[in-house]
Amino acid sequence: MGVITSRATINAGPLGILATKPGTTYGMGNAKKDPVMGDNGVLGHTEKFESAPNIKCTLVDMITTDKTALKNFVDGTVLLETNNGQKLTLTGAWVGNELELNTEDGTLPVEFYGTELIEQ
Secondary structure: OOOOOOOOEEHHHHHHHHOEEEOOEEEOOOOOOEEEEEOEEEEEEEEEEEOOOOEEEEEEOOOOHHHHHHHHHOOEEEEEEEOOOOOOEEEEEEEEEOOOOOOOEEEOOOOOOOOOOEEE
């Protein structure tokens, strides 16, 4: 038995290693496949892209959190490494959400999108 993924570290190039809360997620951006049915059963499937490859996390707002650099982050590389050794690289990355700081708990949700999420 191996280690189950339960933690992640994100390195966003010039932004450095980000101070993240637990719960980072990532999406491969693969096409959704829906069955096409005919009178005699399944004829095949259609494919539709509904999401770009992404890494979503919640940052902890510290004095060193550069929100301006986050807001302006485009065409970068974001590296994600999990506690069980999985490594992923998001290429051509940008921050795609409006940055909105929660002053009650000091959290800042960030959504990185990119052109490709590559497993190493």
